[in-house]
Amino acid sequence: MLILEMIRAHRPVSRAEIAKRTRMSATSIGRIVGDLIEFGLVKETDQFSSGVGRKATLLDIDVQSIxxxxxxxxxxxxxxxxxxxxxxxxxxxxxxxxxxxxxxxxxxxxxxxxxxxxxxxxxxxxxxxxxxxxxxxxxxxxxxxxxxxxxxxxxxxxxxxxxxxxxxxxxxxxxxxxxxxxxGESSEGAMSDQGKTALISIGSGVGSALVVEGKIYRGANNIAGEIGHSTVDPNGKLCECGKRGCLQTYIADLAMLQEAGQIKPVSSVNELFSLMNAGEAWAFNIIDRACTYAAVAVSNVVCTYNPDVIILTGDFIDSNPEAFDAVSGKLKDFIWEPFAGTFELKRSKLGKxxxxxxxxxxxxxxxxxxxxxxx
Amino acid sequence: MLILEMIRAHRPVSRAEIAKRTRMSATSIGRIVGDLIEFGLVKETDQFSSGVGRKATLLDIDVQSIxxxxxxxxxxxxxxxxxxxxxxxxxxxxxxxxxxxxxxxxxxxxxxxxxxxxxxxxxxxxxxxxxxxxxxxxxxxxxxxxxxxxxxxxxxxxxxxxxxxxxxxxxxxxxxxxxxxxxGESSEGAMSDQGKTALISIGSGVGSALVVEGKIYRGANNIAGEIGHSTVDPNGKLCECGKRGCLQTYIADLAMLQEAGQIKPVSSVNELFSLMNAGEAWAFNIIDRACTYAAVAVSNVVCTYNPDVIILTGDFIDSNPEAFDAVSGKLKDFIWEPFAGTFELKRSKLGKxxxxxxxxxxxxxxxxxxxxxxx
Known part of the structure; x- marks a missing residue:
């Protein structure tokens, strides 16, 4: 994977250049490149490396070979x-x-x-x-x-x-x-594979995920990142899971709509945003609190994972442009000073x-x- | 490291056995074992492998060679x-x-x-x-x-x-x-290197750390796990960092002693425990709340890291035997059901x-x- 990614990102590229970049031995590279050529993923071009020393055939990738x-x-x-x-x-x-x-x-x-x-x-x-x-x-x-x-x-x-x-x-x-x-969101060419990308999704549920150097961090049971039931207030709202103050009780769709129902029936979070924009203070209050807890979620993910990129996504964020800015604006109230400037908060690029x-x-x-x- | 650890854990062991366990090639193993012998860390014994096939010299480690x-x-x-x-x-x-x-x-x-x-x-x-x-x-x-x-x-x-x-x-x-x-705490022979060990320390400060398959997880800036300033109540106590409801405002030594000071001067957390054991309700209240937030910390670390082992340590825990049991007992109020039974909560084995x-x-x-x- 590493070598294929290297050829993909720097194509056309020589075996020597791959060795330099990966610090792998020429023997290992020769073997893996041989396999990649055999399976049709990589091909030798008729170009040669410039620069001093022995001329070497450059390798290219056939992106639709598989x-x-x-x-x-x-x-x-x-x-x-x-x-x-x-x-x-x-x-x-x-x-x-x-x-x-x-x-x-x-x-x-x-x-x-x-x-x-x-x-x-x-x-x-x-x-x-x-x-x-x-x-x-x-x-x-x-x-x-x-x-x-x-x-x-x-x-x-x-x-x-x-x-x-x-x-x-x-x-x-x-x-x-x-x-x-x-x-998917963590890959922007080979460089990003060196990074730590966290993703936080807010919509019908709330969750997160972490990709470390191009690999999903799974934890012991592949349930790392299930922050919907992390506690953000031990004396807080009762959650469907029976505990109090789970993150999702403040920001999941249903939780917001249930609360809105105390004032009047609202069928979707988009409608709640419309009501807020039409000047309804109670709708603003619910959304504002959700954005506050979303900022808490970002801060807590930052403290534990120390990522360099956080993708903030999910229907709540993706369908309502003002939500991303609101969460982003509230972050300064929650991010501990040594973490300031250590990460970039981004929207999803790949969307649906x-x-x-x-x-x-x-x-x-x-x-x-x-x-x-x-x- | 992998091969040395393999020899250490299974000594005496043959090259073939190492190849089987590590799935590395005989060539790579030969080269690395050669280096280890040259540097005096590993020695060939005069024992031979039993079982069928060609007899092979067994390798042993010289634990005090370095x-x-x-x-x-x-x-x-x-x-x-x-x-x-x-x-x-x-x-x-x-x-x-x-x-x-x-x-x-x-x-x-x-x-x-x-x-x-x-x-x-x-x-x-x-x-x-x-x-x-x-x-x-x-x-x-x-x-x-x-x-x-x-x-x-x-x-x-x-x-x-x-x-x-x-x-x-x-x-x-x-x-x-x-x-x-x-x-240090994560290593119990070779097996534990497959696991995910989280450590939570509560004392003068509050923090955590994660070891994944024998390697420290660092995050982007080596500050992963700094949970002392994660938010456990956005409307909570003011922290010295200027934010509200940071985890450490409820469980760090100084925070507890400051609160105790409203009743009477207390010079150490150990003294606070003594007062609790002497029947002082206010001392119990402070310690009980600290244990509640410690359980929240454990739950939140479980949600994000999904470790198979959590070491709960620090002066608060290590100096007061009842604290570990209290936190452990409160966990059921905070652990989300899918995480139940996925981890073992342990005390420090290596202590000071x-x-x-x-x-x-x-x-x-x-x-x-x-x-x-x-x-």
Missing amino acids: LSVGVEVDRNIVLIGLVDLDGNIVAEQRRTIDRQLAQPESLAGIIADMVMQLAEAHGLSPSKFIGVGIGMPGIIDSAEGTAVFSAQLGWKNERFASIVEAKLGLPVVLDNDLKVKAL KSVMIGAAKLVLQQRLDRGLRND | LSVGVEVDRNIVLIGLVDLDGNIVAEQRRTIDRQLAQPESLAGIIADMVMQLAEAHGLSPSKFIGVGIGMPGIIDSAEGTAVFSAQLGWKNERFASIVEAKLGLPVVLDNDLKVKAL KSVMIGAAKLVLQQRLDRGLRND
Whole structure:
């Protein structure tokens, strides 16, 4: 992965240049480059390195030699994309799913159909597909490919990766949506792979994820970053989980709408923003408090992860431009001085495609780390 | 490091067994083992592997072939130990330091004197010393060897590693005390290096650290884990940093003693515990709330890091046996259900020697990762 990424970022590049940048031995590089050429990912160009010393053939990458299939599954949608080695989407399809069809077997069938249709429609041979990455909400055991618990889909202990694998005959990697989203957002060329990118998502739920030097930080059970139930006030509001003062009781969609309901019925957070903009003080109060706790969440993620980039995203932020600025403005009240200036707070760049692109990147990463050979 | 640790944990062991366990190539193992033998860390035994196939010479480790110097520096003490490859202390010395002597130049001189005296007193040649690891409180730029800020020692931007290096002529690694403490506590043979160990310390300050698969997680600026100023109540008590509701305002020594002072002067947290045990309700109230916020801290560290082990330590915990049990008992009120049973809450095993042992381990790790050759 490292060497492929190096060739991708600096192409065309010589083996000697790769050795210099990676500090790996010429022997190791020769072996890995040989494999990459054999599998058609890398090709020798007819250009030669300039500069002094022996002339060396430059290596280039064939970005569409293989494609990763990225899939986002959520409460009522499936989004599938075929993604090349540059992270560009070659083809994509979105489908709305009935709640009844969101069972593992039928959903796996839908995914398999969509992948084959996409390939056919774009004249792409499925033999180019290196694997399928799936991002979905919930607690996911990625090593086992199991959806341990997903409130959104109503699943418990479903071995979904195996089910999709059986339908498609391709390796499948399953992971939590925010984890792959963070992976997708963290990649801006090779440089960003040196960094620590945290992602915070605020919407129907609240969560975070961390990517360290291009790898998802999982913790012991792949549930690192589940900050929705971290405590931000031990004497605070009662949460559905039975505890008091969980972060999500202040900023998740439903919590805000429930509180709004004490004044009048409000059906969406967007409507709440409209009411605020129409001058309703109580709507401002609810949103303002949510932004305060969002700033607390950013500060607490900064204290624990010490990232250099934080992506602040989720429906609450992405659908309401003023929310990002409000949270950003409140940060100074919560960030401890030694952390000031250590990170950049950013919006999502990939938007609604970030889970799909991140999932495609994850399966590519895992396949390349295993040397592309079938286990 | 990996191979040395493998030999250490499974000694005596054959090259083939190492290859099986590490999944590294025979060539790489041959080269690294060759280096380790050349430097005297590993020796071939006269035993042979049993089992089928060609008989292979078994490798053993010479645990005292090299020694790491571990140093803890704090407000008024210096603790130095010579630590072998098994993590055992071969010799140690503790010295109380006047506040006036705690300046970088004079403190470096004291450390150098103590190391040379220890070597002489135990008939050890300093040529065995692989390097010096120093753990101290504050914000430390470990890559640069600089104490960026240490309130405890009153230092700002002191290049302390270079100063000690100049006095001793040995490579010096400087790091934050809690980070090396977590590294020290995380090592229980080779197995624990697969895990995620978090450490939370409560005493004059509050902080945490994370060790992932045997490596300190540093974040972008080596200040990951500084949870003392994470917000646990945005409307809470005013903190010396100017913010409200920082974790440390509820559980740091001084915060508790200040509050106690509203009733009567109390000079130490131990005295506060005595008063509680003598039946003073207000003393119980202060300690009980500190234990509540300590449980919140544990829960929030669990949510973000998802560790499999948490070491709960610091003077508040280590000096008062009832504190650990109180925090442990309150945890059920704060741990979100999916995290229940994912981690073990433990006391410190190394106690007052943990920073010293961890610092010795860190310098060993860094020296071995660079292949033992001088840069």
